[in-house]
Amino acid sequence: MTSTIAIATIALGVGIAIAWWNLTPTSCPSSDKAWRSFASSRTPNDSSYTFHPHAIVTSDGTALAADVYVPAWWNPARSTPLPTIIHFTRYNRAFKVRWPFTLFFGNQVNTRSRRLVATLIPHGYVVVTIDVRGTGASRGTRPVDFSPREIADYRDVVEWTLAQPWCDGNVGTGGISYDGMVGLHLAAATDRVKAVATEFSPLDIYDDVALPGGVPCIGFARDYRHVTISLETNVPLEGVRMIPWWTHLTRLLFDGVMPMNGIAMDDVRRDHMKNWNSSAVFNEVRYRDDVIADTGLTSDALAVNDSVLERVRSNGAAVYFYAGYFDTASVRGSLRAFDLLGGKTRVTIGPWTHGGRKNSSPFSADSRVCYDFAQDERRFFDYHLKGKDESGFGSEKPIQYFTMGEEKWKSTDRWPPSVVTATKTYYLADHHLLHTESSSDDVAIDVYDVDVRSSSGYVSRWNLVQHVFLESVTYPDRAQQDKALLVYTSRPLSSSIVITGVVRVRVFIEAVDATDLVVFGYLEDVDPHNGTVRYVSEGRLRVSHRCDDSSASACRRSFKRADWRPVSGVEAVEFEMEPVSYRFGVGHAVQLALSGADDDNFELSGFDVPRRWKLYRGGAYDSRIALPVE
Structure with missing residues (x-):
């Protein structure tokens, strides 16, 4: 009898808690509330x-x-x-x-x-x-x-x-x-x-x-x-x-x-x-x-x-398509599909984890999601299955995207958006700085000892199961993590900049005593007020996957066995980071952090990767990072 009463009491408590949680707040404290009522x-x-x-x-x-x-x-x-x-x-x-x-x-x-x-x-x-x-x-x-x-x-x-x-x-x-x-x-x-x-x-x-x-x-x-x-x-x-x-x-x-x-x-x-x-x-x-x-x-048979x-x-x-900046590569995949499908295709990109379960913008006052996915989908189905448009769905531009830092929704007809009119390039320079002008003709080498235990965190954009358990992908202050990484930092910004799109990295690296090379790159925002280092985006590449020879205009990697070749000498390492829209504030610094491991998220066993790199910059080795700027 006692155990029955205990279970019933627990049930009542759980029922009340869930009912309270499901109440719709009169005002939403999170920053991702949609651009209009649905x-x-x-x-x-x-x-x-x-x-x-x-x-x-x-x-x-x-x-x-x-x-x-x-x-x-x-x-x-x-x-x-x-x-x-x-x-x-x-x-x-x-x-x-x-x-x-x-x-x-x-x-x-x-x-x-x-x-x-x-x-x-x-x-x-x-x-x-x-x-x-x-x-x-x-x-x-x-x-x-x-x-x-x-x-x-x-x-x-x-x-x-x-x-x-x-x-x-x-x-x-x-x-x-x-x-x-x-x-x-x-x-x-x-x-x-x-x-x-x-x-x-x-x-x-x-x-x-x-x-x-x-x-x-x-x-x-x-x-x-x-x-x-x-x-x-x-x-x-x-x-x-x-x-x-x-x-x-x-x-x-x-x-x-x-x-x-x-x-x-x-x-x-x-x-x-x-x-x-x-x-x-x-x-x-x-x-x-x-x-x-x-x-x-x-694996292509499993893919869309x-x-x-x-x-x-x-x-x-x-x-x-709905996609999130903190959800694997859902943004990249959705935008690729948008280009292929055209016509009646729509994409909304927000500061979300997998399933839109959390708002992980570092600038939001709350991690709860206020965007009403179900009502927005109802608008979509009303438009295409009933021929009804009562909330302006048909007049909206096909891509809606959220800019973190501004905490603001924007819209565009294409990707990258037409407001992206420039590329801001930073070159890796002496004293681990990023300069807006290329270095001198002198070649310099930075030696980096890879820390195989370095990690972007267990609850990352990649661990989707943790997203389901309502864990926020917060990427805490990366200053401590960056002590084990190869880091380059810009001067404080004299004016704010908003980047939207794909950040491109090109660095020259020699893998010491190894036939393979894996490079992880992180774009970061350094806050001058407290030194906090915020995660913005990331990219990675197993360099031995070579460009597909069938594409002469740009490097497209097939990731097929025939296009694998061991690394040797100084390699030009080029990769893209996951798409993002983010505002760097006045006085903040842009930072690039490079690593040879992400232990909690990526497996390197079986790869002959180096414990030491030599990164070349200056002269013919124009190691750089390019930001798409609105």
Whole structure:
């Protein structure tokens, strides 16, 4: 009896806390509030819905667990059909709730599309959320992500949806991360999808998240595999650093994935035990054309590559990308897709972590996110699925971006924005300074002993699992970290500058007694008032990945085995940092920090990298950093 009372008391406390947290504040303390209200001028309908679980059987006989949310006021005899949003996820469409928390949440909680359901239902949409093959409560196995069979499932579900009485034929899709990638693969596979909203999705798996710059990203792979094992086999999460209260709370609240009537969970577990081990596979992949074990496929098969995007464009789907400055390479990937898709494509870039869970601008008074993604997506779907535009969506420019330091939203028709009219170049100079004029004809050498333990931090832009646990990517004062790095600093700025776009680095380095070389570069802002060193952006490159000879006008790296060659002598190391928009204040200094390691995020074992560099500057060695300036 005592334990029951204790559990009920805890449940009540958790319920009150969650209800308080979900209250909409009258004024938002965070800096990322959108440039306009996204609220509709129409009075929305009742937010209640009827819930319909289904086991959708695909063309190969596999049962997929699906939940259908239909507005409660909709009546098949009297109501007209509605536009429908299909949401596929590999992270459980819903979790089963333990008693007594069922008193507050019901039998299940939708953690992946809850806000979208709450926003779209009152505005006359049906939402269908599905566990993809080999995940959640769905049957089937996963030989690899985005297998041809999985993509065939997407088409099967669309055809099933179109045959339902509540669907009017206008179908949208999308989601966060993997779920957003599914949306793009679906829009490439059929012309029945009219709109895709994809949030914080890494598009090129190789260069955007798994091996950016050709360097294995353990910050992503290490924790991600533990999460997928836990979700796919329906066991508690182990092996991942978590906030203690998060671990206890989730185990207290949830009892694994919500089962589906007609699908036996014992059969589901047996299927899922055969799934591929993504972490083990990517530990073996080093080149873009490496074949993923037992599949015959390369990493490009897992990606939303140019071929996929071209089919999306051909099929006519509108696409809305959301991306964050503190989220892997989602900004870079989204802008690349914008260039390829054109037409009905939109991009919004903010100071966000993965999934838009935190505002990580160092200038924001609060890390909570005030941008209303769900209402903005509702505007997008209204425009493309209903032909309605009540909040000016159609008149807005296709790219909205946030400038940190100004804490201000801006818009543009293209990227880089037309306001970027100059390049400010700094040259590496004596006394570890950055000068705006090139050095003398004399060549100088700076010797750097690589600290293999140096790191940009465990909770970085690369460790997406930590983002899910609501950890802020704060990049604390880097002054201490920079003591182990090779650092060059400008004179204090006489006037503020705003950079927007891609920062380019070109340095000349000799790897001492090594045949490979990995270089990490960080753009930093030095505050003169307190000496604080703020992270702005970063880039990295495994230099032995050579330029693709097929591109004569610019260096494009294929990251294929045939284009790998060992380093020798003095190498011209050229790479781009992740896109950013940032204001350096008056009196602040621009700083470039170079490193040979990022221990918490990138794996260098197996690479013959040097413990010592020689960096050449001056004369023919015009080592420099170029900033795109508004």
